[in-house]
Amino acid sequence: MRHRIAGIKLGRTSSHRDAMFRNMVTSLFKHDRIRTTDVKAKELKRWADKIVTLAKQGDLDARRQALAIVREKDVVHKLFEEASERFGSISGGYTRVVKVGRRPGDAAPISIVELVAPEKSKKKDDKKKKAKAPVKKKAGAKKPAKAKKEEKAASAPEKSGAGPVEEKAADADS
16 A cells, blocks of 8 residues: 555656656746646646745745755746736646647657646636526527517518408409
């Protein structure tokens, strides 16, 4: 049983694995999106979420902890500047893993890891519109049924009125 054993080995030594994930985290925050294998993407998500949590704290100790993992000072500075604005409204789930397909050479499953840009204001507006939309549809559904009845009623006298006029015209000609 794997109790209390976190992470995945990936057939590498611990130093190689740590260096690889530090480089991947740095690239993720630098470019906002990277392409890698599924297994690495899932593990990278854990590393990246921890760094974003540190960036949201924003204090000096958190910055030093992030600098111990992320390789470039500019990337850490950019992350700490944007973190409170970009991820301040959510707690957790800062990255998204999207499966893309298979790599041509060895058919390894490939995924894209990207930073999530939550937009709470748009989601709330969409929810309000969706909540209002069914009400309008229900009210609108009743009106067209009435309108159809009115159209049928209006069209019926026209047909009956048009029929006798034609008959009267036909009688007048005879």
